[in-house]
């Protein structure tokens with residue numbers, strides 16, 4: 001099949017690369033010239049495990065192209081996928097500017113019958129608007145079907161998820177469009193849910209809202225565990241073994257970040273509000289998450305009294321491991337709060353430093369060496385559970401820091417392990433380990 005993709009970010013690029021890998025002829029179109037110049041050289045503009053290899057392979061085999069020219073991308077396509085960003089407006093609703101621009105450009109350049117598929121996360125009713133918009137502009141002799149096909153991949157495992165997802169959701173108005181999409185995805189062997197367009201759009205928001213709810217729920221339980229002397233790791237395991245609850249997505253910490261949960265939860269609250277339904281549960285989920293993201297600095301203030309003049313090592317900048325994405329990352333909240341408290345910050349991340357620098361500028365220092373961040377630090381904040389952070393021997397904190405005080409937002413170390421070192425260790429939903437004389441101790 002000849003497929004064009006509008007928007008070559010995390011979703012568009014990964015989808016394009018994976019569809020070319022299963023034999024389709026894919027042209028990715030983006031309005032960002034610099035991004036496409038980089039891609040034409042075979043260099044991915046984002047970090048995603050396994051992406052570069054598949055990108056180069058399929059470009060070399062002549063199945064994957066990149067262009068900023070909409071005519072080249074859209075005029076001959078059998079299917080066009082919209083994968084542009086849907087960021088949040090100031091009121092939390094989804095900003096559909098890029099989707100509308102993409103739909104308009106598609107309508108102006110199509111020359112043959114085509115199925116337009118929306119992969120971007122869009123509020124219920126958007127695909128109908130896309131259809132109306134395209135119908136208004138397209139050539140009269142061209143027939144267009146519109147389908148909703150929301151994306152469920154996770155950053156950091158996007159290629160794996162595309163080939164091994166739990167389900168593929170296809171929302172259409174008629175069987176013909178559904179059949180084309182089923183044929184596209186059949187080789188992946190992933191269960192397909194066929195439904196109407198509005199339900200498909202809702203499935204995406206409801207999925208993200210439910211996952212975010214699980215995280216805020218376990219974080220609230222963690223906050224109570226701290227007060228009653230229970231251990232959240234054991235509690236999460238104990239409840240998660242009940243198959244109705246499940247073990248996944250019960251990792252307590254400093255809340256969810258990323259380009260999806262924060263904006264999609266707010267967009268669903270807005271969507272509900274538009275039909276006079278106050279989504280109180282989801283409002284609480286968002287409130288808990290905001291609180292959670294600022295929890296570590298609150299804990300540090302409680303421990304030290306004042307953070308003024310202290311040197312902080314911030315370990316991990318990306319919103320989760322294995323990605324360079326820092327959108328809505330808890331690390332950004334922590335960095336800004338530490339600066340407000342008068343501390344200086346040196347941040348470590350193996351790959352997200354350039355993206356973080358774009359947002360935080362020179363307000364903090366950066367390093368790609370974890371040891372450099374820890375040298376002479378008064379306190380270390382673990383914001384992302386990268387492998388190199390999780391497996392850093394505790395002795396290193398002792399050797400490099402002034403006096404090792406760790407605020408662990410991802411519960412990377414077991415309490416038993418920490419107890420054998422003269423380290424003050426304050427994590428989430430677990431007992432605090434305080435070295436009263438840590439100031440005078442040599443590890």
Ligand SMILES: NC(=O)c1ccc[n+]([C@@H]2O[C@H](COP(=O)([O-])OP(=O)(O)OC[C@H]3O[C@@H](n4cnc5c(N)ncnc54)[C@H](O)[C@@H]3O)[C@@H](O)[C@H]2O)c1
Nearest residue numbers: 007009010011030031032084085086098101102120121151
């Ligand atoms: N990132 C994820 O993990 C993920 C997962 C599932 C769904 N989604 C959803 O998918 C959509 C895309 O997310 P993303 O993270 O890939 O976005 P992104 O910001 O990484 O990429 C969006 C791309 O679209 C391009 N673009 C903007 N307007 C365009 C236009 N008119 N024509 C062509 N290109 C245009 C931008 O230049 C950019 O390269 C969003 O709706 C998001 O909510 C994202």
Ligand SMILES: O=c1ccn([C@@H]2O[C@H](COP(=O)(O)OP(=O)(O)O[C@H]3O[C@H](CO)[C@@H](O)[C@H](O)[C@H]3O)[C@@H](O)[C@H]2O)c(=O)[nH]1
Nearest residue numbers: 151152153154155249250251253255256257258260319320
């Ligand atoms: O038990 C958990 C699981 C996750 N998180 C945090 O939640 C955020 C999101 O994590 P994850 O869901 O793994 O990453 P995303 O790439 O944001 O993927 C989510 O958002 C995508 C965009 O909509 C969807 O496609 C995916 O299905 C959905 O998992 C991160 O900050 C994690 O640290 C926790 O705090 N505890």
